[in-house]
Amino acid sequence: MLKFRLPSAIALAAGVSVLTLTALPAAKAQETDSEATGQQLGASPGGGDATTGGALNSGGNAGTAGETTTTEAASEPQATSNGSEANGADGSDSSASSTAAANNSGQAPAPRERRDIPLVPAESTWDGFHGQLNAQKYSPLDQITADNVGEIEKVWEYHTGDVSDGSGDLPTTVWSATPIYANDTLYIGTPFYRVIALDPATGEEKWTFDSQSTLKALTQPALKNRGVAYWEAENPQEGEACQKIVYLGTMDARLFAIDADTGKPCENFADNGVLDVNQWNTTNARWPLSLLQPPTITGDHVIIGWAGMDWAYEEAPPGTVFSVNARTGELEWTLDFIPEAIRERTGTANVWTAMSVDEGLGLVYLPVSSPSPNYWGGNRTEEIPLATSTTAVDIETGEVVWSRQWVHHDIWDYDINSAPTLMDITVDGKTIPALMQATKMGFLFVVNRETGEDVWPIEERPVPSGHVEGEVYAPTQPFPTKPEPLLDQAEKPKAWWLADLASFGACSRLIDSLHYEGMYSPPITEGNGVAAFPDSSGGVQWGGVAYDPTTETAVVNTSHILQYIQLYDRKTYNEIAGGSGNESGFYPQEGAPFGMSLKVALNWLGMPCWEPPYGELVAIDMKTGDIKWRHPIGSSQKYGFYMPESLGSPTIGGPAVTAGGVIFIGASMDAKVRAYSLETGEELWSDIVEAPAVSNPAVFEHDGRQYVAFTAGGNTILKDQVGDQVVVYALPQDE
Amino acid sequence: MSRHASSGTTEGALVVIFGAIIGLIIAAYLYITPLTGITGSFGAILVIVSSALLILDGVMLLGAVTPGSRGVWLTLGFLGALGTLAAAWFLHAFFLMAAMVVVLVGLVMALARPPYATAAASR
Numbered sequence: 001m002l003k004f005r006l007p008s009a010i011a012l013a014a015g016v017s018v019l020t021l022t023a024l025p026a027a028k029a030q031e032t033d034s035e036a037t038g039q040q041l042g043a044s045p046g047g048g049d050a051t052t053g054g055a056l057n058s059g060g061n062a063g064t065a066g067e068t069t070t071t072e073a074a075s076e077p078q079a080t081s082n083g084s085e086a087n088g089a090d091g092s093d094s095s096a097s098s099t100a101a102a103n104n105s106g107q108a109p110a111p112r113e114r115r116d117i118p119l120v121p122a123e124s125t126w127d128g129f130h131g132q133l134n135a136q137k138y139s140p141l142d143q144i145t146a147d148n149v150g151e152i153e154k155v156w157e158y159h160t161g162d163v164s165d166g167s168g169d170l171p172t173t174v175w176s177a178t179p180i181y182a183n184d185t186l187y188i189g190t191p192f193y194r195v196i197a198l199d200p201a202t203g204e205e206k207w208t209f210d211s212q213s214t215l216k217a218l219t220q221p222a223l224k225n226r227g228v229a230y231w232e233a234e235n236p237q238e239g240e241a242c243q244k245i246v247y248l249g250t251m252d253a254r255l256f257a258i259d260a261d262t263g264k265p266c267e268n269f270a271d272n273g274v275l276d277v278n279q280w281n282t283t284n285a286r287w288p289l290s291l292l293q294p295p296t297i298t299g300d301h302v303i304i305g306w307a308g309m310d311w312a313y314e315e316a317p318p319g320t321v322f323s324v325n326a327r328t329g330e331l332e333w334t335l336d337f338i339p340e341a342i343r344e345r346t347g348t349a350n351v352w353t354a355m356s357v358d359e360g361l362g363l364v365y366l367p368v369s370s371p372s373p374n375y376w377g378g379n380r381t382e383e384i385p386l387a388t389s390t391t392a393v394d395i396e397t398g399e400v401v402w403s404r405q406w407v408h409h410d411i412w413d414y415d416i417n418s419a420p421t422l423m424d425i426t427v428d429g430k431t432i433p434a435l436m437q438a439t440k441m442g443f444l445f446v447v448n449r450e451t452g453e454d455v456w457p458i459e460e461r462p463v464p465s466g467h468v469e470g471e472v473y474a475p476t477q478p479f480p481t482k483p484e485p486l487l488d489q490a491e492k493p494k495a496w497w498l499a500d501l502a503s504f505g506a507c508s509r510l511i512d513s514l515h516y517e518g519m520y521s522p523p524i525t526e527g528n529g530v531a532a533f534p535d536s537s538g539g540v541q542w543g544g545v546a547y548d549p550t551t552e553t554a555v556v557n558t559s560h561i562l563q564y565i566q567l568y569d570r571k572t573y574n575e576i577a578g579g580s581g582n583e584s585g586f587y588p589q590e591g592a593p594f595g596m597s598l599k600v601a602l603n604w605l606g607m608p609c610w611e612p613p614y615g616e617l618v619a620i621d622m623k624t625g626d627i628k629w630r631h632p633i634g635s636s637q638k639y640g641f642y643m644p645e646s647l648g649s650p651t652i653g654g655p656a657v658t659a660g661g662v663i664f665i666g667a668s669m670d671a672k673v674r675a676y677s678l679e680t681g682e683e684l685w686s687d688i689v690e691a692p693a694v695s696n697p698a699v700f701e702h703d704g705r706q707y708v709a710f711t712a713g714g715n716t717i718l719k720d721q722v723g724d725q726v727v728v729y730a731l732p733q734d735e
Numbered sequence: 736m737s738r739h740a741s742s743g744t745t746e747g748a749l750v751v752i753f754g755a756i757i758g759l760i761i762a763a764y765l766y767i768t769p770l771t772g773i774t775g776s777f778g779a780i781l782v783i784v785s786s787a788l789l790i791l792d793g794v795m796l797l798g799a800v801t802p803g804s805r806g807v808w809l810t811l812g813f814l815g816a817l818g819t820l821a822a823a824w825f826l827h828a829f830f831l832m833a834a835m836v837v838v839l840v841g842l843v844m845a846l847a848r849p850p851y852a853t854a855a856a857s858r
Contacts, residue, residue: 379815640776641825671772 035081062389067185068611108166108451109401114578115361119422119433120549126700127182127230128354130544134422135356139699144731145660149675149685155707156203161711161723162192162690164223171217173722174582174694176542176653177227177714181700183244183260188409188726189294190227193250196259198704207263213250219290220308221582222716223251226354226542226695228523229294230260231302231326234294242266245326247302248730249291253278255304257329270329277304280322280334282316283328284347296355296364298395303364305351310413314379314591316347316372321386323398333398337368337386346374346380349387353542354419357437358449363401365422365435365449366391368406369415373589375523375565375596377411378470384490388403390420390437390445392452402422402452406439406476411522412565414440415535416656418544421457422449425622434622436547438540441519442486443479446625456482456625466522468567469593477520482625484538484620489519493562493610494530499603507609510601514564523596529566533610536598537561537583537717541694543654543667548678549624555657555678557633557667559650562601562610582716606638613648615668617655629681634668637719642670652715653694656708664708666693669718673710673727690714691723705730744805745769745787745797748843750812754792754837756758759786761831778826786831789838796845812842 060309073099079329085492120135124141144152166172173191180187185206186198193213198207217223227248244260255277257269265273271427278288289306296303306321319337324330339348347373356365368389369379369531388410391403407414425446435449446455460476494510515521521530538559545556563584568576573595577586587593591619601609606615620626643649653667662684663676671692675685691714698709714722763778765771766779792812798807816838823831 639781640773640778641822642772642827643825688770690770 006521016206021251024492025369028239041572044683045695054534061250071675076093076459076488077110086691088653101149107546108298108453112361112363112401112450115362117425119358120359122213124272124699124701126698127180128297129178129180129227129229130354130356130419130696131178131656131698133296133298133634135354135419135420135544136423136549138548138656138695139653139656141699141701141706142568142660143657143660143701146657146662146677146684146729149660150661152675152685152708153199154658155689155730157725157727158196158198158203160188160190160192160196160724160726161192161539162194163722165720166222170215171601171726172716173252173713174222174224174715175633175711175722176221176695176715177711177713178227179698179709179711179726180230180380180696180697181702182230182232183700183710185260186698186726186728187228187246187260188701188711189225189248190294190724191223191225192249193495194230195246195248195263197246197260198726200700200707200728201705203726208257209263209265210250211250211256213254214252216251218251219287219307220251220292221580222613224290224292224307226293229297229302231297231300232260233327234423242268242327245269248279249294249296249304251288251290251292253281253288253291253306255295255302255324255329265531266327268328270324270526275329276322277306277322280320280331281317283343284313284317286313286316293353295335296357297326297391298357298359298364301332301395302329303355305353305355306368307352308348308350310348310372311374311587311589311596313347314373314376314589315345318343318347319350319371320370321366321398323350323394323395325594333423335366335398337391337395337402338371342380342382342384342656345433346384348374352415354544355419356419356422357395357431359395361394361433361450362395363716365420365447366393367416367419367437368416369409370413373592374591375411375598376471376567376589376594377409378468378472379592381409381472381624388414388416390416390447392434392449404437404445404452404478405649406437406478407441407446408444408477409472410725411471411473412520412532415536416440417538418540418542420449421545421547421554423544423549423552423622425455425555427455427501427623427625436545436554436622438535438545439535440532440539440541442489442539444479444483444486444545444554444556444620445480456480463520463548464517464522466524467523468524471522472521473621483620486556486616487534487560489533491558492516493533493560495609496607496611498610499605499607502583502605502607503603507601507603507664510564511562513603523565523567525567525569529564529597531601531681532563532598533561534559535561535563536601537650537652541652541654543652543665546655546663546696547661548657550659551678552622553628553657554622555655555663556620556709557563557617557618557651557655557665559615559652559655560610560613560648561650562608563598563672564601566595567596569594606635612646615651617663617676617681619678631676631681631683634674635670636668650693650718652718655698656690656697656699658699664697664699664710666695666697666710666712668692669713671714671721671723673712683697687727687729690725691721692718694718705733738775744799744845747841747846748793748797749842750839750841750844751796752790752841753787754839754841755793755833758831758834758838759783761828761834762786765826765828765831773793773826773828776826778822779828780820782822782828783829784835785822786856789815789819792840793838793855809842809846810836812845814843
């Protein structure tokens, strides 16, 4: 029987609680009166109105209001949204944290006062996972240009030694760290949870730090690391330790603070340089809050998201983000993404990827993942407005300023998996402070980053329903009208003739057997299940969108992968369940009535059954939202055999763009790093590295010379090839 | 009447062996050396094995004295060389492709000459 979601108002009245401000030590804490802490929430599935509109009119817009707890350090809570009436505390708050009730509002957040901090740093900067806090992955350096990039050569390479192919005692490694350049040093985190400081010009070790962290894949199918973060005091005191700090997270939820000059732990940070983030893992603590993504550093705030174990449990730790003081590790605020009333019977909706920051606006933008379990939502039929969203949060207080939900009642694991790229764009002659959120779905959502409102209309459109026990489907989903989707999710992919021929028709038979009514076809139990296109690995992955602010061109790599999802009742699942890999195989969703499987549509030779291309590099003119060019990227590779580059490759990782008109990117299966023309998309240069380079490259200048650095670590989603190589390129120096 | 391989067959077989040895060395290099793109891959093992088999094929061709055996070794040689050539193309092993072209030239040389010379005919 088709069921519809509770109307927004009922759900909200039931307590859509999203914001928890956790108190600092009592000596500093100061409770304030109830103030509205508003937020605009994305379209409510219950709304069901297929209208066009922004954050304000695309469905239920909820604010949060109520008792908040804050500190002297944090500015007094302000009505950041909409002037809505505060609902007051719900009475459930028994300690330092309080839960806000929600209300509806139809107004934009109050304009924020912009501080005079440019969105794009004036100087060349690459001191974070995405280069800069705006996540543009843009370098103003122009020594290397489209004309001379063909001449660049390897300057040095470094092998960390921290690699495992899984054949021994250690789990396989998945290494996606972007090197960061700061303090005249290149800092690298490793999947064995070490930090290595290198001389940027020569690759010589300056120091190393070993966290001695457990090398068990506690929450992941592999040992993972996406690098380190860097903080520097505003006025560093000469000779004083820890004026510059490198932060490293570990699989077992510890955050290390290390002196960037010496590699020694910072004694004043938490417990002698180690913060146990798992101390805040208090609900459904089935596994530790793995810190695989480096935290986001803005001002003196270290903002921490975490990763967990997908697909294993119905009930899991509910999504949270923590802000701690950069010097002391003291907790400043916590943001919860799941309403308190249902927090115990679901989980995740966490931030496991990078964030972006507009320091001028004082906002951090959080890409929030889907709730658990990922492929069945019968335990979470209430609204979870912040799940699978982009949520803008006040850096100082943790208050939600606006939020846009990109998938309602997500049952496809369409986590928002990359930091939104902040960009100022000129549309119809007006400059708009925008952000672009790339998604696993292959949609690029563009909204005003001050208000969350649409830049180009984002429509709520009806989507298919289903009939799985206990499930309550969202009747509509948001569809952007511009830019066009990165792949066609409306039609089921066709069988690729060559793979079909090689499999004696098995590919076409498989694809024909899969249910598909467009991307939002819900998982089913019957037959071979439902086609997932794009699948949970995207679309776009954590590399996100690069942006050249001078030409207002966005660049993004995408994958076109066909998987199929099937649900099994518990009895059947227990009978047939086999193993699982990285985003493929059998997963129990323990506690839910259904286990599930997720498989890539390959033939017996391992050839993809669906039509190419399998991955593309796409450039978008942000003045119009139109595609400028798109080309297949890389080459798919199996057993060493390369498929023609015209077919492209699935990609993980992302691009960097430079003022020299060059795009640098690894990301492809074939373990090559490449340079493309920003103007035309033409491939200009490539080199073979040790394994697929599945992070963003770093572009930096050291002693007057421009360098491009890649880490080649591999990812088993692409193929079983791992590496530990850091490789740095530059133009030859004149003798 | 004794038979022995014609000089054309002998030369052709020697070229096959030479090309296949070069192919084997290249394939082994590609398998062992870091950053060739196919280091340690199954595909590289495959062309190592096929190159070794082509060496064996050349040796057998050298000793083939009957039209039947010569035909078998030529056929297997062509299949092996063309297969390795195709594999090398998909492996982006372009020097290996060149080695396989040499093997193919050797096979064509062996094919183009009379199947065998008889002692009588040579008198």
